[in-house]
Amino acid sequence: MNRREALRRVAFIVGGSVVGANLFLQGCNRPASKDVATLFEGSTPDFIGEIAEAILPKTATPGAKEAGVGDFIPVMIRDCYEEKDQKIFIDGLNGIDDRAKKEFKKGFLELTPEERLQFVNAYDKEAKEYQGSKKEDDPNHFFTLFKQLTLTGFFTSEVGMKQALRYVKIPGKYDGNYPYKKGDKAWAI
Secondary structure (H helix, E strand, O other), rough: OOHHHHHHHHHHOOOOOOOOOOHHHHOOOOOOOOOOHHOOOOHHHHHHHHHHHHOOOOOOOOOOOOHHHHHHHHHHHHHHOOOHHHHHHHHHHHHHHHHHHHOOOOOHHOOOOHHHHHHHHHHHHHHHHHHHHHOOOOOOOOOHHHHHHHHHHHHOOHHHHHHHOOOOOOOOOOOOOOOOOOOOOOEEO
């Protein structure tokens, strides 16, 4: 199984258990702190897009950058996440270069694609261990927030729906016995 297929399956399985999912149901109306405004300044959306691209790179289908995930994530953080998760996200994002320099002796944007993959895989492993052992009142892990937003942004984008998934603008009736052929794309809903 390739990386993209694994992420697609995780996105499908995780579905409604995204960190902050209750906010999606209640509506996005959180006030943004002054720090959140920095997510929209200068090259920050491009930087976010580069990290997202390391999580979901371009293959036979477009990657996270092409889907506009770098512009999607700041809006979601500003509008839909509680202040504590906004702070975790901003602090985590600000620590990316420091962590890359510590592990690879260079900033994240200077890493090769292979090093970026190694970087996000290590971060993902750390986040999974943390999320699996955290108590209910403990804060969420930065990378968990980032990865979930990357997947949500990609699979809800036009590019993600039409090129990575099967998309039918006006679907027909539900058919629970629809024939599946090995290798078929998942349906966009």
